[in-house]
Amino acid sequence: xxxxxxxxxxxxxxxxxxxxxxxxxxxxxxxxxxxxxxxxxxxxxxxxxxxxxxxxxxxxxxxxxxxxxxxxxxxxxxxxxxxxxxxxxxxxxxxxxxxxxxxxxxxxxxxxxxxxxxxxxxxxxxxxxxxxxxxxxxxxxxxxxxxxxxxxxxxxxxxxxxxxxxxxxxxxxxxxxxxxxxxxxxxxxxxxxxxxxxxxxxxxxxxxxxxxxxxx
Amino acid sequence: xxxxxxxxxxxxxxxxxxxxxxxxxxxxxxxxxxxxxxxxxxxxxxxxxxxxxxxxxxxxxxxxxxxxxxxxxxxxxxxxxxxxxxxxxxxxxxxxxxxxxxxxxxxxxxxxxxxxxxxxxxxxxxxxxxxxxxxxxxxxxxxxxxxxxxxxxxxxxxxxxxxxxxxxxxxxxxxxxxxxxxxxxxxxxxxxxxxxxxxxxxxxxxxxxxxxxxxxxxxxxxxxxxxxxxxxxxxxxxxxxxxxxxxxxxxxxxxxxxxxxxxxxxxxxxxxxxxxxxxxxxxxxxxxxxxxxxxxxxxxxxxxxxxxxxxxxxxxxxxxxx
Numbered sequence: 245x246x247x248x249x250x251x252x253x254x255x256x257x258x259x260x261x262x263x264x265x266x267x268x269x270x271x272x273x274x275x276x277x278x279x280x281x282x283x284x285x286x287x288x289x290x291x292x293x294x295x296x297x298x299x300x301x302x303x304x305x306x307x308x309x310x311x312x313x314x315x316x317x318x319x320x321x322x323x324x325x326x327x328x329x330x331x332x333x334x335x336x337x338x339x340x341x342x343x344x345x346x347x348x349x350x351x352x353x354x355x356x357x358x359x360x361x362x363x364x365x366x367x368x369x370x371x372x373x374x375x376x377x378x379x380x381x382x383x384x385x386x387x388x389x390x391x392x393x394x395x396x397x398x399x400x401x402x403x404x405x406x407x408x409x410x411x412x413x414x415x416x417x418x419x420x421x422x423x424x425x426x427x428x429x430x431x432x433x434x435x436x437x438x439x440x441x442x443x444x445x446x447x448x449x450x451x452x453x454x455x456x457x458x459x460x
Numbered sequence: 461x462x463x464x465x466x467x468x469x470x471x472x473x474x475x476x477x478x479x480x481x482x483x484x485x486x487x488x489x490x491x492x493x494x495x496x497x498x499x500x501x502x503x504x505x506x507x508x509x510x511x512x513x514x515x516x517x518x519x520x521x522x523x524x525x526x527x528x529x530x531x532x533x534x535x536x537x538x539x540x541x542x543x544x545x546x547x548x549x550x551x552x553x554x555x556x557x558x559x560x561x562x563x564x565x566x567x568x569x570x571x572x573x574x575x576x577x578x579x580x581x582x583x584x585x586x587x588x589x590x591x592x593x594x595x596x597x598x599x600x601x602x603x604x605x606x607x608x609x610x611x612x613x614x615x616x617x618x619x620x621x622x623x624x625x626x627x628x629x630x631x632x633x634x635x636x637x638x639x640x641x642x643x644x645x646x647x648x649x650x651x652x653x654x655x656x657x658x659x660x661x662x663x664x665x666x667x668x669x670x671x672x673x674x675x676x677x678x679x680x681x682x683x684x685x686x687x688x689x690x691x692x693x694x695x696x697x698x699x700x701x702x703x704x705x706x707x708x709x710x711x712x713x714x715x716x717x718x719x720x721x722x723x724x725x726x727x728x729x730x731x732x733x734x735x736x737x738x739x740x741x742x743x744x745x746x747x748x749x750x751x752x753x754x755x756x757x758x759x760x761x762x763x764x765x766x767x768x769x770x771x772x773x774x775x776x777x778x779x780x781x782x
Contacts (some may be wrong), residue, residue, distance in 0.1 A: 347503025350468055351517050351566065361516065365507045437758035440507035442550040 248400070252419050255396035258314065259386040259423070262321025263379055269322070270329030275359055277334050287330060295327040299388050307392055317394030318377070321385045325378035332374025336367025365440060372435040376428055383424040387416070461627065462576050462610050464672060465693040466492045479575065496567035496575035496605075500582045502559050504551040504566070504777045507752075511547040512538070514566045521570070535565040538599060557588045562595075568603065580614065593619055614654060618642075618665045626650050637660070639670045643780070663746035668687055668739045671777050672762040672770035679703050680710050683730025690729045691719045701759070703771075710771075712736060738763050739772060748772060 273291075277284030297305070302320055340363050342405040348358045362370070375396030390398025397416045436444070463469040464476060467488040476483050481492055502512050511532045518528050541560035551559055560580060566658065567575060581589045581596075600607060611617050612713070616640040617624050625635040626649070634641065635735040642662045645651035680703045681690055694702055694716060695778045703710035704717075711732025737760040739748050752760050757760055758774040 275734070327682075341503075343503045344505060346468075347497070347501075348505070349502075350463075350466065350492060350497035352489050352497075352570075353517065353520070354489050354492075357520060366505075382628035433559055442552055445508055452757075457535065459493060 248415065248419070249398050251395070251400055251416070252423070254281050254394075255383075255386050255398075255420060256423060256445060258317055258389065258394055258396050259321060260381040261425075262386070263325055263375070263382040265318065265322045266325040266378055266382075267375060268328050270326050270374075274330050274333035277330070278338050278359075278363075279355070281302075284334070289344055291327040291330050294323040299385055300326055300391075300421045303388060303391050314394055317386070317389035317455075319430045320389055320392070321382050324337075324385050325382050328377040328381070329371075329374045333367065333378070336370025337363040339370075340366050356410050366443070367397040368439050368443075370434060372431060376431045379431060381425055383420055383427070389421055461630070462578050462608060465574075465576055465608060466497060468492075468494045468707050474753075478514070493521060493570050494572055494574075496570070496572040496577075498575070498577045498580050499565040500579040502563035502580075504559055504562060508556075509548050509550055510541075510562050513551070514569050516566075516569075518569050530637060531569065535568055538568070539565045539600070540595060541565075556584060557592060560584070560592060561595075564599070573605055575605050577609045578606060579610055579612065582612070587691050589616075596620060608701060615661075618662065626653060628653075638665045639667060643668060643670060644752065663749065664744055666745040666774055667741065668743050668748045669741035669764055671745055671780065672739075672741065673776060675703065675710060676758050680705055681729055683708060683711065683728060683733065685729040687719055687722050687727045687729060687732070694719060702729070704729045710761060736760055740764075741770075742756045745777065749777065 273287050277287050294302075299320070302323060304318055306316045311321060319328070344362060345358060348362045349355075353361065358389065386394065386396060387398040387401055390396065390402050397420050400415055400416030402416075403418060404410070404414075464471050465478075465483070467483060467486075479486055505516070508516065511529075514529050514532050514535055515523075516530060523531070532547065536546060541558060542776070543560055544556070545646055546554075546562075551562070554562065563580070567577075576758070579594055584592065589663055593616065602622070609617075609620060611620075613623050618641075621638065622636060624641055625636055626633050628649045631660045634646055641650060642654060642665065647655055647667040676699075678775045679699050681693065685693075685704075690702060700716070704714050705711040712730070714729060714732050714734070718732040718734075727748070737752055737755050737757050739751070739760050739762050741762050741764050748760065752758070752772075752774060760772045762770045
């Protein structure tokens with residue numbers, strides 16, 4: 245019997261390794277798509293295919309290609325979470341007000357400087373909605389990857405399924421749900437911390453003075 | 461057209477030289493950092509404070525922190541925004557006019573010798589636009605830079621420009637000072653753009669120098685001349701007036717009726733002369749005409765550095781401008 249804390253630890257490592265990899269690769273891919281139309285079309289198609297393959301099929305495909313174990317499982321999570329990150333990041337950085345990017349180029353920012361100093365900071369909301377969505381997917385997929393030997397909470401769920409013992413299934417699933425919600429919350433907090441003050445919807449900027457009528 | 465100068469748009473043909481260097485041989489980023497750039501939609505970065513907006517490019521060019529801070533303070537004072545009050549504000553906390561000023565400060569951040577301005581005041585209301593134009597003229601006199609300024613507003617062009625170029629259908633059809641363009645449009649396109657029929661509108665942009673006519677030396681007589689001789693001279697030259705002066709420099713005007721009315725012997729021409737207004741050639745035509753009107757004169761002397769350069773006749777001015 246796998247100990248629950250150990251299983252939770254494996255699940256978290258698994259899900260967030262895959263997600264981190266997807267962020268590390270996805271955001272540069274989005275930038276590349278912005279830079280080159282051809283690259284954009286190829287990236288868009290490939291990530292869409294990755295997303296379109298059912299997770300079960302993807303898991304099955306992986307075995308003959310990369311074998312079984314923890315690393316192939318991370319790869320599966322990476323593939324199934326890449327698309328939302330690329331698409332959302334691209335949507336964000338490509339829709340920055342052209343007057344702003346034009347001014348940036350006009351005063352002498354390099355393309356890469358415009359990307360890091362202007363486009364990305366102004367697209368944090370879009371980028372984070374992609375990452376948050378992907379984090380939810382990653383937590384789900386990290387259960388299914390038990391079939392290729394990832395370990396983690398999936399082991400408990402699988403054992404419960406085999407024995408038709410619902411409490412054991414729940415023992416695996418409920419922590420996964422809790423982790424999903426917690427990570428979503430943490431990502432929102434992180435987004436809030438990173439977002440520049442004037443872009444926050446309820447920032448302290450331009451807060452009107454509040455007047456209160458004398459009470460009777 | 462202006463965007464070709466900093467290689468935001470590459471020309472299909474032809475060359476652009478800045479101080480004899482073909483800009484195609486320069487790195488676009490370095491080129492743009494050496495040229496100020498300001499557009500109608502200022503394009504301030506909304507996520508950065510005023511000082512971050514101004515200091516971004518200098519910081520990327522590795523300007524030391526101390527001198528950067530000093531530069532930002534200097535630039536904000538130059539555009540009349542108290543640095544202490546505005547440095548840490550975000551663009552959306554600023555009014556349109558304040559944003560324009562920050563945009564101007566940002567375009568001056570790298571102390572460029574050339575400044576490109578693409579209709580910078582186009583989107584402002586007339587009052588604010590006028591105020592910023594005034595300030596622009598002050599700053600322009602102060603910074604001593606070459607400024608390439610695009611506008612659709614002829615009035616604005618004449619107000620702000622030392623030399624005005626007229627572009628029609630992508631071709632530069634005329635370049636000259638505002639005066640040259642108003643008095644001699646040269647082509648029907650320029651004439652219709654300026655509205656030649658209403659040259660009177662441009663009295664503010666015309667100098668006395670450009671409207672004055674040279675003094676006819678045959679009409680200038682020495683003040684000691686006897687009235688009788690002067691009378692003969694006037695008849696001979698069929699002139700409407702004579703100028704009395706010394707050493708060929710006129711000092712006053714004498715009209716025919718003055719000569720006819722004076723019967724006494726021994727009266728000299730200089731005794732009859734009326735004082736006339738004296739104008740500085742660089743003052744504006746509208747100032748000159750109001751001065752003449754106030755003094756009831758239809759003729760004025762234009763004197764530069766002690767020597768006379770010409771006379772300004774109200775009739776002549778009217779004739780040329782109508």
